[in-house]
Amino acid sequence: MEAVPRTLLRDRAYAAIRDAIVAGDIAPGAVVRDADLAERLGLSRAPVREAFARLVDEGLLESKPQSYTRVTPVVAADVRDAAAVVGAMHELATRVAVPRLFAADVEGMRAANERFAAAVRAGDVDAALRADDALHDVLVRAAGNRAAAATVARYTPLIRRLERRRFGEGGTCRSAGLHGRLIEACAGGDVDEAVRVTAEIWRTLADLADSDDSHDPEVE
Numbered sequence: 001m002e003a004v005p006r007t008l009l010r011d012r013a014y015a016a017i018r019d020a021i022v023a024g025d026i027a028p029g030a031v032v033r034d035a036d037l038a039e040r041l042g043l044s045r046a047p048v049r050e051a052f053a054r055l056v057d058e059g060l061l062e063s064k065p066q067s068y069t070r071v072t073p074v075v076a077a078d079v080r081d082a083a084a085v086v087g088a089m090h091e092l093a094t095r096v097a098v099p100r101l102f103a104a105d106v107e108g109m110r111a112a113n114e115r116f117a118a119a120v121r122a123g124d125v126d127a128a129l130r131a132d133d134a135l136h137d138v139l140v141r142a143a144g145n146r147a148a149a150a151t152v153a154r155y156t157p158l159i160r161r162l163e164r165r166r167f168g169e170g171g172t173c174r175s176a177g178l179h180g181r182l183i184e185a186c187a188g189g190d191v192d193e194a195v196r197v198t199a200e201i202w203r204t205l206a207d208l209a210d211s212d213d214s215h216d217p218e219v220e
Helices: 006-023 034-041 045-057 076-100 103-122 125-143 146-168 176-187 191-211
Strands: 061-064 068-071
Touching: 006 034, 006 045, 006 146, 034 045, 045 061, 076 125, 076 146, 076 176, 076 191, 103 125, 103 176, 125 146, 146 191, 176 191
Parallel strands: none
Antiparallel strands: 061 068
């Protein structure tokens, strides 16, 4: 059996810690230690430290050398900025992807939206966000723009933290109805309408950040 490449260990650590932060399992303001997380993940400290550096760069962790590394608070301005960037990338992806979609792609989006709507009704946050990702990922993949895909992957977790909190409070910041309009525009090959609906979807997230008045206080 070949040894697992170091890059895969780093990616495994990154994904696990990122997901725990987004899910709230590691709360805003919580101090994280590489030794503790390495033990929990069954890894050495090196890939965990590399994951920390990446998460600091992406805004989910903040670090003071020789002092602490901790989870950043959920800050409305950061969410709003991330939503603007991610939304722009999704608009770009939609414009490029719509003429390239096959019937199977559209059906995949319909199925994802059905799962999304069912999860929202059931109050299943994880399933709702997985379905939402699956729906929009159809367009991102079809567009084939690696820079756009990387930007979406980098900044979406900042948005997800606020989305998850709102789901947990009994609300939702995504609409199966808006998704339905997007799908119908894609099915009809209407690029301009698909882009307009995409912009509306992501504008709701920026509005969500503007309306959020219960930010986690920044820990000093």
